[in-house]
Structure formats: structure tokens, C-alpha cells
Amino acid sequence: MTLDIPFDNSYAQLPPAFFTRLDPTPVKSPRLLAFNEALARELGIAPQEADLAAIFAGNKVPEGATPLAQLYAGHQFGGFSPQLGDGRANLLGEVIDRTGSRRDIQLKGSGPTPYSRMGDGRAWLGPVLREYVVSEAMHAMGVPTTRALAAVVTGESVYRETGALPGAVLTRVASSHIRVGTFQVFLARRDLESLRALYDYTRARHTPEAQSPGDMLRAVIDRQARLIAAWESLGFIHGVMNTDNTTLSGETIDYGPCAFMDRYHPDTVFSSIDAHGRYAYGNQRHVIVWNLAQLATCLVPLHDDQDAAVEEMTRDIHAMPELIGRYWLSAFGHKIGLDDASESDRPLIDELLALMAASGADFTNTFRALADGSARDQVTDRDAYDAWHAKWQARLASETGTAERMRAANPWVIPRNHRIEQMIEAAVAGDMAPFERLMRVLATPYEAQPDEAELTRPPRSAEVVQQTFCGT
Structure with missing residues (x-):
């Protein structure tokens, strides 16, 4: 029995220039892991007695699917690649979920495509499980993100620098996979007809209220500004903020060399391919502005008055x-118990962060400890903390519900790298x-879970993860 997925596919109705139609490449002996x-249930999918392993490995294409690999371009670490595209992914189709929202269902690691660029089109188990865990954790923390529907091992090996590794396929769900790079590929080709079609489709799907390309740009700017502030408030580092990893929906996408900070420092980098710290924790807010400037460049030709x-x-x-x-001030204000932080509160937050950086304090545990009065134990300069604490308490004197607000803004546990x-x-x-x-x-x-307190512990010296890897 096949899987009952209520497909309602719209991207496949766009012109052929947008994608290549192809089925996933079958694998040897798929086995469902998750x-x-x-x-x-949110997506209206009824598993019944279907062979989930075969479907989510790509061996069986479910009824109603229109499998395709999407085309896009992108700036990668500042250098423009005029054609990228889904080199190891296959968009099965879309569903309208229980809330009326349109969602993509995509297989990642499903085999080579015309956009594979000499790659094998496959993924190995490590990055698949990392994306599954981290994307679902981000969702639970309230951050806009792609989701993980399934993980399958393929029974085949993939080969990377370290040798043979177990192959796997992730099923990813997204509001869409439309990226800044999707617009860039048509601008680079001077294909204004396709650029206009993409704008019309994206506006209808993500910003139906927009009356112009400028309106849509402002909507994307707002979504991405909120997203970056949310990342920073959790100590999250994406690791590969290329324009092809910047979505129009404002969702976090492509959990490759991502990581959450343990010790706080704004210059923290984990990605093994980020040699110069372009996508360091503290640079993410600057990079997203640059990325959306590239989107703006793509939208200018759609205006009658391009100078305006x-x-x-x-x-x-x-x-x-x-x-x-x-957005950052609001998020960090909540983290220290303030309901509506103002510019006058920014020095108080900055002072705490500077103290944490000088102490090498754990980002997550320090902020969580503010609510229970034990944050002093997280830093090395206790006198400096006491001075800050006095100013903080004076500021909180006019606030109510501060402990509850801090616990709601500061996770008790995160998916730590080790x-x-x-x-x-x-x-x-x-x-x-x-x-x-x-x-x-x-x-x-x-939610505090005392029986699982071990998962809140920062890494011991032998457990510290120095680098994270893309997995391609």
C-alpha cells in the first residue's frame, strides 16, 4: 500500500526553466530510522500500512507526486555561482496542511540531478540526523525553520574524505524552497519573463498582500530580521549563510555546518569551510543585509521606474x-526579564554579554541561570557580575513576571555540539x-527536566567540537 499524501502541487506548474523533472534514484535496502x-498529522498524511522506508528513500514515488529538482544560483562565501540547483534533493510536491498553509515535501540525499556538479547526489547518516534533531529543536524553540518528516538509511555507502559512510535520506518539509538564489539565476540569465513569473508565484505564495516588488522585499526583510535576532538570542550559528540558503519565507534552511555556541564569544565560528569567519556568530546580522541587497538587485528590473x-x-x-x-533588543530584553526593552536598556545587555565573553561563560546556561539566581556561578569575575547584578535588579524593580518571562525566553536545553x-x-x-x-x-x-540534566552540561575539554562539517 502506498502512502496517502494529499498532494496539491503548484511549483511544478511553473515553466520548465524553473526545474528538471526526474524521479529519485532508488537505493539498495532502505530502512526507516525515524x-x-x-x-x-499536521500535513494530513495518513501512514496506514505503507512501506515508509521505500517511499522516504525514493524507491517508491507516492501517488500524486511530481518529482523535480529545483534550479537556483547563489553567492557562496561572496563568490557568485550562476547555476547551483538541487544537486542531491528532489521536491516530491506540496500539501495544504491542517492550518491551510502550503508546505513542500522534499527528499534530501535522493540521488544525482543535472545540478549535482560532480557530486554523488547522496547524503550520509551524520548530517541527516543532525538536521533532523536541530531543525526539530529549532521548531520547538519557536524559530521559523524547515522540519524533518523522516530519516531513512539506504543500505549503501557514500564516500567522503574519511572513507565509506552509511548513506541516508532526509525528508524535509518547508513553507517553500524559494531562495534568494532562485531569483538570482534568472537575473544572471537576463530571463526577465521567468523572473516576473517567479515574483508573481512567490508573492501569491508568501506575500499576497504585496502590491509591488518593493512591498515583497520589505516583507522578506522583516522576516529575515526577526530570524537573525532569534538565532542570536539562542547562540545559533548557521555556518553557511549563502544566498542560496536564504529563503523568501524567512525559515531557517540547510543545517549543514551549523552549531550552537557553548562558551559565548561574538567571533565564534564552527564551519570547517568558513576559513575567514564570514559567517561567524556576530557577522550573521551583517551578512543577511548583504544577501537581501542581492534580492533587491533581482527585483529592480520588475519596476517600470527602475531609478525610483x-x-x-x-x-x-x-x-x-x-x-x-x-528585534534583537526585544529578544534579549526578554532574556533578562524585561517586557518591553528600550534603547536605554541596551548597555545593560551589552555589559552582561561582555562579561560573559571575558569569562568564557556558557551562553545557554548563563541566561537560564538568571531566572533562578545562580548566574553569578557562571562567570569568573564575580565582582564585575555583582556590579552588573545591582544595576539589573534596579531595572527589574518596575517589572512583573520576570522569572516566568526569562524561562520562556531562555531554553533549559539545546542540541549541544558534542x-x-x-x-x-x-x-x-x-x-x-x-x-x-x-x-x-x-x-x-x-521545560526543566531534572532527570536529563546531563544534557545541559557544557562539553568537557575532550568533548569540545572545534569544527562542524557540511556533509556533501
Whole structure:
């Protein structure tokens, strides 16, 4: 019996220039590792007695699917690649979920496509499980993100620098996979007809209220400003903020060399391919402005008066840093118990962050400890903390519900890098218990779970993860 997925596909109705139609490449002996039943219910998917492993490995194409690989371009670490595209992914189609929202269902690691660029089109188990855990944790923390529906091992090996590794396929769900790079590919080709069709489609799908390309740009600016502030408030580092990883929907996408900071420092970098720190924690707010300037460049030709469009969009792009700053102030205000932080509160937050950086304090645990009065134990300069604490308490005197607000803004547990690595190592050896444990605990990240307190512990010196990897 096949899987009952209520497909309602719209991207496949766009002109052929947008994608290549092809089926996923079957694998040797697929085996289901994880299936997100709660998400399946949201999507209106009824598993019944279907062979989930075969379907989510790409061996069986479900009824109603229109499999395709999407085309896009992108700036990667600042250098423009005029054609990228889904080199190891296959968009099965779309569904309208229980809330009336349109969602993509995509297989990642499903085999080579015309856009594979000499790659094998496959994924190995480690990055698949990392994306599954981290994307679901981000969702539980309230951050816009793609979701994980299923993970399958293929029974085949993939080969990377370290040798043979177990192959796997992730099923990813997204509001869409439309990226800044999707617009860039048609601008680079001077294909204004396709650029206009993409704008019309994206506006209808994501910003139906927009009356012009400028309106849509402002909507994307707002979504991405909120997203970056949310990342910063959790100590999250994406690791590969290329324009092809910047969505029009405002969702976090492509959890490659991502990581959450343990010790706080704004210059923190984990990605093994980010040699110069372009996408360091503290640079993410600058990079997103640059990325959306590239989107603005793509939208200018759609205006009748392009000079006026340049002036308008330049003004909006230049205003984006201040917008990010406002969302950041609100998020970090909540983290220290303030209901409505103002600019006068920014020095108080900055002083705490500077103290944390000088102490090498754990980002997550320090902010969580503010609510229970133990944050002093997280820093090395206790006198400096006491001075800050006195100012903080004076500011909180006019606030109510501060402890509850802080617990709601500061997760008790995050998917720490060393726990992710330990989980992957166990899964490769056939032990899924660490994966299942992380999924269970991270489902309620703001709730204290004393029996799982070990998962809140920062890494010991031998456990520190120095680099994270893309996995391609």
C-alpha cells in the first residue's frame, strides 16, 4: 500500500526553466530510522500500512507526486555561482496542511540531478540526523525553520574524505524552497519573463498582500530580521549563510555546518569551510543585509521606474540593520526579564554579554541561570557580575513576571555540539537510543527536566567540537 499524501502541487506548474523533472534514484535496502508522526498529522498524511522506508528513500514515488529538482544560483562565501540547483534533493510536491498553509515535501540525499556538479547526489547518516534533531529543536524553540518528516538509511555507502559512510535520506518539509538564489539565476540569465513569473508565484505564495516588488522585499526583510535576532538570542550559528540558503519565507534552511555556541564569544565560528569567519556568530546580522541587497538587485528590473526602485530599495536595505537591532533588543530584553526593552536598556545587555565573553561563560546556561539566581556561578569575575547584578535588579524593580518571562525566553536545553556528535557516532554503530533521547528532551526545550540534566552540561575539554562539517 502506498502512502496517502494529499498532494496539491503548484511549483511544478511553473515553466520548465524553473526545474528538471526526474524521479529519485532508488537505493539498495532502505530502512526507516525515524518518522515524525506529529508532523505527518499536521500535513494530513495518513501512514496506514505503507512501506515508509521505500517511499522516504525514493524507491517508491507516492501517488500524486511530481518529482523535480529545483534550479537556483547563489553567492557562496561572496563568490557568485550562476547555476547551483538541487544537486542531491528532489521536491516530491506540496500539501495544504491542517492550518491551510502550503508546505513542500522534499527528499534530501535522493540521488544525482543535472545540478549535482560532480557530486554523488547522496547524503550520509551524520548530517541527516543532525538536521533532523536541530531543525526539530529549532521548531520547538519557536524559530521559523524547515522540519524533518523522516530519516531513512539506504543500505549503501557514500564516500567522503574519511572513507565509506552509511548513506541516508532526509525528508524535509518547508513553507517553500524559494531562495534568494532562485531569483538570482534568472537575473544572471537576463530571463526577465521567468523572473516576473517567479515574483508573481512567490508573492501569491508568501506575500499576497504585496502590491509591488518593493512591498515583497520589505516583507522578506522583516522576516529575515526577526530570524537573525532569534538565532542570536539562542547562540545559533548557521555556518553557511549563502544566498542560496536564504529563503523568501524567512525559515531557517540547510543545517549543514551549523552549531550552537557553548562558551559565548561574538567571533565564534564552527564551519570547517568558513576559513575567514564570514559567517561567524556576530557577522550573521551583517551578512543577511548583504544577501537581501542581492534580492533587491533581482527585483529592480520588475519596476517600470527602475531609478525610483533603486532609491526605494536602497533605503529599505539600509534600514535593515536598525530593524534587526530592534528585534534583537526585544529578544534579549526578554532574556533578562524585561517586557518591553528600550534603547536605554541596551548597555545593560551589552555589559552582561561582555562579561560573559571575558569569562568564557556558557551562553545557554548563563541566561537560564538568571531566572533562578545562580548566574553569578557562571562567570569568573564575580565582582564585575555583582556590579552588573545591582544595576539589573534596579531595572527589574518596575517589572512583573520576570522569572516566568526569562524561562520562556531562555531554553533549559539545546542540541549541544558534542551531544550531536555522540549521537551520530552511536547511530553509525547501530544504536539509536541517543537520537531518541535527544528528540524526546528537545521537544520541550524550555521545560526543566531534572532527570536529563546531563544534557545541559557544557562539553568537557575532550568533548569540545572545534569544527562542524557540511556533509556533501
